[in-house]
Amino acid sequence: MKYASEFRDPVAAKAVLAAIARTAEGIGATREKPLHIMEICGGHTHAIFRYGLDKLVHEGVEFIHGPGCPVCVLPMSRVDEALQIAARPEVIFTTFGDAMRVPGTQGSLLQAKASGADIRMVYSPLDALEIARRTPGREVVFFGLGFETTTPSTALSIQQAAREGLGNFSVFCNHITVPEPIRALLDDPDMRLDGFIGPGHVSMVIGTHPYDFIARDYGKPIVVAGFEPLDLLQSVLMVLSQIAEGRAEVENQYARVVPEHGNQVSLAAIADVYERRPSFEWRGLGEIDASGLRIRAPYRAFDAEAKFGVGYGAGPRQVAEPEGCACGAVMTGKIKPTACPQFGRGCTPERPLGALMVSSEGACAAYWQYGGARAAAE
Amino acid sequence: MCLGIPGQILAITDEARQLALADVSGVRREVNVTCIAEGPLEDLVGCWTLIHVGFAMSRIDAEEAEATLRALREMGEAQAALEEMEAGRAALTEGTAPGPTR
Numbered sequence: 001m002k003y004a005s006e007f008r009d010p011v012a013a014k015a016v017l018a019a020i021a022r023t024a025e026g027i028g029a030t031r032e033k034p035l036h037i038m039e040i041c042g043g044h045t046h047a048i049f050r051y052g053l054d055k056l057v058h059e060g061v062e063f064i065h066g067p068g069c070p071v072c073v074l075p076m077s078r079v080d081e082a083l084q085i086a087a088r089p090e091v092i093f094t095t096f097g098d099a100m101r102v103p104g105t106q107g108s109l110l111q112a113k114a115s116g117a118d119i120r121m122v123y124s125p126l127d128a129l130e131i132a133r134r135t136p137g138r139e140v141v142f143f144g145l146g147f148e149t150t151t152p153s154t155a156l157s158i159q160q161a162a163r164e165g166l167g168n169f170s171v172f173c174n175h176i177t178v179p180e181p182i183r184a185l186l187d188d189p190d191m192r193l194d195g196f197i198g199p200g201h202v203s204m205v206i207g208t209h210p211y212d213f214i215a216r217d218y219g220k221p222i223v224v225a226g227f228e229p230l231d232l233l234q235s236v237l238m239v240l241s242q243i244a245e246g247r248a249e250v251e252n253q254y255a256r257v258v259p260e261h262g263n264q265v266s267l268a269a270i271a272d273v274y275e276r277r278p279s280f281e282w283r284g285l286g287e288i289d290a291s292g293l294r295i296r297a298p299y300r301a302f303d304a305e306a307k308f309g310v311g312y313g314a315g316p317r318q319v320a321e322p323e324g325c326a327c328g329a330v331m332t333g334k335i336k337p338t339a340c341p342q343f344g345r346g347c348t349p350e351r352p353l354g355a356l357m358v359s360s361e362g363a364c365a366a367y368w369q370y371g372g373a374r375a376a377a378e
Numbered sequence: 379m380c381l382g383i384p385g386q387i388l389a390i391t392d393e394a395r396q397l398a399l400a401d402v403s404g405v406r407r408e409v410n411v412t413c414i415a416e417g418p419l420e421d422l423v424g425c426w427t428l429i430h431v432g433f434a435m436s437r438i439d440a441e442e443a444e445a446t447l448r449a450l451r452e453m454g455e456a457q458a459a460l461e462e463m464e465a466g467r468a469a470l471t472e473g474t475a476p477g478p479t480r
């Protein structure tokens with residue numbers, strides 16, 4: 001067990017791995033007919049590869065990497081629209097670093113910055129607010145990205161801007177939600193999923209009840225998990241135990257951080273500032289009903305879509321993926337990244353063709369970073 | 379960007395804007411504490427919290443903070459977060475592009 005020494009508690013890890021093996025065998029899972037467990041969160045994907053958990057668990061358990069990396073599911077059309085806003089001479093376009101290299105049809109933000117657009121990497125929307133205060137003559141736009149974990153940060157920033165009357169601050173909102181794509185995947189007749197590892201930090205905000213439909217309507221277990229390797233192994237075991245006992249429930253392995261009902265202050269800020277779009281496009285998955293958020297009318301002055309006339313309603317949607325890339329099939333877990341003809345050839349972390357190669361949370365980048373040699377040997 | 383990083387609240391810096399100074403792995407960074415504020419903000423000083431993109435999202439205990447930091451370091455995510463904080467600091471004074479900068 002090559003990686004086991006890296007566990008904080010190798011003895012506990014060994015015991016959990018043995019229990020996973022026993023339970024998987026009891027269910028009759030084999031290498032040929034494995035159980036498909038989807039980890040939804042990109043942070044979990046990263047941790048699974050970092051610790052080689054996919055190789056440590058019994059061969060009857062296969063991890064399917066879910067669409068939980070917000071940069072990876074950002075559609076090309078939205079990158080194009082970001083570039084359109086950033087190209088305006090009065091605009092200072094601020095973004096998380098992760099989004100800089102995501103390719104749109106006209107290149108990436110990084111390329112636009114190199115050709116002179118004022119695009120700045122920030123750590124937080126707080127930085128964007130501060131830039132707006134310091135440069136009243138310019139329009140400061142923040143590229144609002146991410147799931148429910150980061151949504152409160154832009155909601156609170158917009159509320160703050162409204163309180164200060166900071167008229168030169170706006171958010172280009174691309175916030176998306178976790179439960180809706182899970183429903184879309186469960187409705188996909190080509191998918192075979194036996195259980196889920198739920199996202200830890202998203203659940204810290206929304207609690208565990210938004211996942212109730214997974215157990216109730218689809219009869220699948222889901223366990224909300226922490227990020228340490230032992231957390232993930234314990235969660236896999238909890239999912240398998242549910243399957244073995246014929247249960248389908250929402251369980252919380254990460255209760256030390258995730259309250260059942262989420263964070264009320266965050267939820268109130270989200271509800272005040274945002275409402276659901278009828279649908280939103282996900283790279284590789286297409287349009288998914290009610291899966292994206294937009295800024296409510298009372299905060300319209302802080303909505304970059306309204307301010308600059310771009311986005312939903314302003315033009316045709318659905319831009320095709322780059323030729324020869326298999327991002328959609330990888331994102332839905334139908335093929336492994338290594339099966340994409342572009343993997344390691346036309347597409348590497350340095351020069352990503354698809355968005356799954358951009359961030360360490362993307363399945364392709366994780367495979368590349370930790371499994372390059374391993375993949376070649378497979 | 380999705381994984382939070384633990385930090386310890388050192389001082390409240392701006393009551394009105396709910397801002398506090400936090401120590402994140404030796405780096406000092408101003409964070410928003412709205413989501414973890416229950417009573418007087420001063421009570422937060424000394425608290426450990428999970429910080430996401432500059433917002434303290436959850437109170438955690440010191441042991442949890444240490445374990446999370448360790449996992450993030452091993453994944454290279456702690457370093458990435460600190461670099462992003464540095465980039466955020468630099469962005470405040472960046473001003474190389476053409477255009478009115480008043």
Ligand code: SF4
Nearest residue numbers: 325327340347354364
């Ligand atoms: S290797 Fe690149 S092109 Fe292929 S699926 Fe992954 S991100 Fe998409």
